[in-house]
Amino acid sequence: MGTFIVRRILIAMSVALTISIVSFMLLHLSGDLATSIAGPEATAEQVEQIRTDYGLDRPIVNQYLDWLGGALTFDFGRSYYYQSTVVDLIVDRMPITLTLGGLALALAISISIPLGVLAALKRDTWIDRLALLFAVVGQAMPSFWFGLTLIVVFAVTLQWLPAAGSDGWQHFVLPAIALGYYATPAMMRLTRTGMLEVLESDYIRTARAKGLRTGSVIFKHALRNAIIPVVALAAVELGFMLGGSVVIESVFSLNGLGQLAWDAISRNDYPVVQAVVLIIALFYIVLTLLADVANAALDPRIRTR
Amino acid sequence: MTTSSVSPTASSASTPGTGLGEIPLQPPAWSRVTRRLFGHRGLAIGLIVVGLAILIAIFAPLLAPHDPYHQDIANRMVPPVWHDKGSWEHVLGTDKLGRDTLSRLLFGTRISLTIGLVVALISGVIGTTLGVLAGYFGGRVDAVISYVITTRLAMPVVLVALALASLTGGSLTTVIVLLGLLLWDRFAVVSRSVTQQMRDAEYVYAARTLGCSLPYILLREVLPNIAGSLIVVMTLEMAHAILLEATLSFLGMGVQPPLPSWGLMVAEGKAYMFFQPWVIAIPGIALFVLVLAINLLGDGLRDLNAPGGRN
Numbered sequence: 001m002g003t004f005i006v007r008r009i010l011i012a013m014s015v016a017l018t019i020s021i022v023s024f025m026l027l028h029l030s031g032d033l034a035t036s037i038a039g040p041e042a043t044a045e046q047v048e049q050i051r052t053d054y055g056l057d058r059p060i061v062n063q064y065l066d067w068l069g070g071a072l073t074f075d076f077g078r079s080y081y082y083q084s085t086v087v088d089l090i091v092d093r094m095p096i097t098l099t100l101g102g103l104a105l106a107l108a109i110s111i112s113i114p115l116g117v118l119a120a121l122k123r124d125t126w127i128d129r130l131a132l133l134f135a136v137v138g139q140a141m142p143s144f145w146f147g148l149t150l151i152v153v154f155a156v157t158l159q160w161l162p163a164a165g166s167d168g169w170q171h172f173v174l175p176a177i178a179l180g181y182y183a184t185p186a187m188m189r190l191t192r193t194g195m196l197e198v199l200e201s202d203y204i205r206t207a208r209a210k211g212l213r214t215g216s217v218i219f220k221h222a223l224r225n226a227i228i229p230v231v232a233l234a235a236v237e238l239g240f241m242l243g244g245s246v247v248i249e250s251v252f253s254l255n256g257l258g259q260l261a262w263d264a265i266s267r268n269d270y271p272v273v274q275a276v277v278l279i280i281a282l283f284y285i286v287l288t289l290l291a292d293v294a295n296a297a298l299d300p301r302i303r304t305r
Numbered sequence: 306m307t308t309s310s311v312s313p314t315a316s317s318a319s320t321p322g323t324g325l326g327e328i329p330l331q332p333p334a335w336s337r338v339t340r341r342l343f344g345h346r347g348l349a350i351g352l353i354v355v356g357l358a359i360l361i362a363i364f365a366p367l368l369a370p371h372d373p374y375h376q377d378i379a380n381r382m383v384p385p386v387w388h389d390k391g392s393w394e395h396v397l398g399t400d401k402l403g404r405d406t407l408s409r410l411l412f413g414t415r416i417s418l419t420i421g422l423v424v425a426l427i428s429g430v431i432g433t434t435l436g437v438l439a440g441y442f443g444g445r446v447d448a449v450i451s452y453v454i455t456t457r458l459a460m461p462v463v464l465v466a467l468a469l470a471s472l473t474g475g476s477l478t479t480v481i482v483l484l485g486l487l488l489w490d491r492f493a494v495v496s497r498s499v500t501q502q503m504r505d506a507e508y509v510y511a512a513r514t515l516g517c518s519l520p521y522i523l524l525r526e527v528l529p530n531i532a533g534s535l536i537v538v539m540t541l542e543m544a545h546a547i548l549l550e551a552t553l554s555f556l557g558m559g560v561q562p563p564l565p566s567w568g569l570m571v572a573e574g575k576a577y578m579f580f581q582p583w584v585i586a587i588p589g590i591a592l593f594v595l596v597l598a599i600n601l602l603g604d605g606l607r608d609l610n611a612p613g614g615r616n
Contacts, residue, residue: 011455018456023465031472136604140597142548144555145571145589152582243461247552261464262556265471273468280461288459 004296012289019281020071024064027270036268037080054080067274076275081267086275089260094279096166096256097245100179103172105238107180108187113230116191117223123196131192135185143244147178147251164253175252179245183237190233194226228298235291239284348605354598362414369408370396373565377403385583397587400573406584409565410591416566417595420481420550421543427485428546429539432492437523437531439493440500450493457490463552470558480559484546495538499531506530533610540603544596551592567592 027033034051035042042050051057055066070077076086119131154174155163165171198204199222207217246258253259257276264272361368383399384391385406391398397406439450466483473479503509512522551568553559560566562573567588574584 011452015452015456015459018452019459022456022460026465026469027472031474033472036472136597136600140544140593140600142551142555142568142571142589142592142596144552144568145585145592148571148575148578148585149589152578152585156579239459244463246463246467247556250556258464262467265468265558268471277461277464277468280464281459284459284461 001296005293008289008292012285016278016282016285019285020068020278021064023274023277023281024067025060027274028060028063033268033270037270071275071278077271079264079269079272081264081269081272086271089272090257090275090279093255093257093260096254097242097249097258100172100175100245100248100254100256101238101242103176104179104183104241105234107176108183108237109234111180112184112188113191113227116188116230117195117218117226119188119192120195120199121218128192131188135188138181138185141181143178143182144247144251146181147175147248150174150178151252166254166256171252171254175248175254178251179241179248182244183234183241187230187233187237190230191226194229195222198222198226228295231298232288232291232295235287236284239280239287242283243280347601348609351598351600351602351605354594355602358414358418358595358598361411362418365411365415369405369411371405371408373404373408373412374563375404379403382577382581382584384581385587388583398583400570400584401577406570406587409570410567410588413565413567413570413588413591414595416477416560416564417547417550417592419477420484421547421599423481424484424488424546424550425539425543427481428487428489428542429492429535431486432489432538433496433528433531433535435489436493436496437500437527440497441504441523441527443501443504447497450497454490454493454497457487460487462487463549466549466553467556467558470553475553475558475561477560477564480550480553484549488542488546488549491538491542492535495534496531499534500527503527503530533606537603537607537610540599540606544599544603547592547596547599 034047034054034056037054038047038050055063067077074087076090078085079089082089115131115134119128122128151163151174154160161173162171163174204217204222207221212221242257245256246262248254249256249258250262257279261273261276263269264276377399380395380399380403381401383395383403385398386393386396388398395405395407397410399405400409435450435453439447466487469483470479473483509522509526512526517526550559550566551571554566554568555572557572560569562569570588571585571592574581574588578585
């Protein structure tokens with residue numbers, strides 16, 4: 001188990017490093033940053049001025065190494081737009097995105113797992129079909145449009161909840177529903193297939209043959225095994241949701257990391273863009289690492305692979 | 306396909322009054338049959354809707370009642386025909402510039418389908434090449450390619466695509482190229498695992514013994530046998546790409562005005578959604594229906610492709 005964890009951590013660290021290189025290079029090579037920052041009306045001299053001021057005239061490898069050196073000590077430089085450091089901006093906005101992601105995941109788990117179990121137990125009945133329909137609709141729903149529809153229905157027409165802002169818990173309800181529904185279909189389907197597989201296995205037959213109560217068989221024996229891959233998926237989905245929160249935050253005007261990234265992108269504030277991309281990727285990497293380790297702890301067969 | 310055998314009431318009619326529930330976890334045989342039919346019905350619906358969308362895209366100039374770019378300031382925000390103030394002149398109403406919504410919607414089909422198809426082709430070539438090589442050779446090649454896949458999966462697609470689209474100046478072409486270069490992961494993961502399973506198959510072994518060249522083995526022996534799985538991934542990635550394009554365009558970094566991208570239509574209607582909710586409802590529903598149909602098609606194909614799925 002020890003070597004397994006060490007190996008996984010080393011891989012995770014090198015993936016993080018690769019991401020930092022790739023995102024840095026992509027941003028610097030897919031366009032001329034100095035021209036973008038200067039704007040369409042700038043003269044050639046102004047562009048050159050910005051290029052030297054921001055150090056964009058130096059070799060790209062030097063620029064990257066400088067940036068990486070800072071990033072390792074959580075110094076991502078200063079925002080071009082705001083009068084503050086990138087780290088301050090991120091620390092300021094992070095709680096909102098984490099709250100949103102956490103709530104959305106909690107919602108997705110509390111709907112998808114019971115629904116998946118129910119669909120597996122009531123296989124091929126109307127309950128199963130309804131659950132499938134719920135998943136199919138969720139997969140096809142554009143999340144920005146679902147968010148806008150929630151605003152029109154619950155904030156404007158019924159006036160139950162606020163449409164925008166991030167002052168109280170009420171502000172997180174609709175965004176969490178919009179984001180959580182996105183993660184629900186995959187987790188529900190995986191719970192359902194997992195339960196169906198497990199319920200046909202020998203140890204469930206043994207448990208039944210021993211005369212254990214149905215509830216005990218389903219929850220203590222079946223669900224505990226079926227849920228192992230769902231744990232891993234939940235971690236991955238949380239990573240995706242943090243990345244996808246840029247869309248939901250923009251729809252609901254939630255002032256989190258996603259909104260920060262979107263503002264930074266439209267204002268050519270590249271130090272912020274780079275930092276947010278790296279932070280979101282780091283969250284994903286750490287989450288998948290934790291899921292791997294948790295999986296290996298729950299299922300010893302994985303460790304030897 | 307086998308749509309002719311699907312009676313519209315097949316799955317619903319046989320649900321009630323079963324009376325065969327002694328072993329609840331082991332579905333009786335008839336139930337498996339209805340399940341099959343239900344799967345096929347999804348496939349049939351998907352095929353019909355996607356087929357219609359393709360026809361609409363091809364014949365958009367003939368079907369559209371108006372020029373999708375023609376602005377008519379005197380007729381701004383006309384409501385759809387079912388509304389009190391609607392008229393048959395503009396069946397789905399007009400937008401803030403007085404452009405006919407139905408015509409824009411019909412032409413928008415071209416954008417969504419082009420995006421879906423071309424992105425799935427580009428990412429399919431990249432992902433399948435990586436996946437087949439990793440699966441066939443195993444060992445170090447597999448380790449390197451798996452690392453590349455892991456790295457790609459850790460990149461936040463929406464954020465990276467937004468940032469790059471903004472830098473390169475969003476347009477239909479840049480969106481296609483960007484998404485094509487980003488969305489190959491599922492192709493790679495699936496083709497890798499399927500190729501691994503057939504690396505030691507007898508026909509591959511036979512081809513190797515006969516001295517067939519490597520490209521011949523990969524293209525003529527391996528590729529045809531993973532094609533079924535690839536087509537399923539392809540439909541799912543088409544749906545994924547269409548949704549992402551709409552999202553990028555909605556956020557203003559994708560397809561640019563005046564092109565009638567459905568995501569852009571939602572963005573343009575956003576300011577009016579409180580009092581004229583149809584301006585966002587109509588393009589949103591179009592997007593939902595197309596993506597749903599492509600997903601149903603993919604799910605149906607997966608059922609057919611699954612072992613034992615044909616009976």
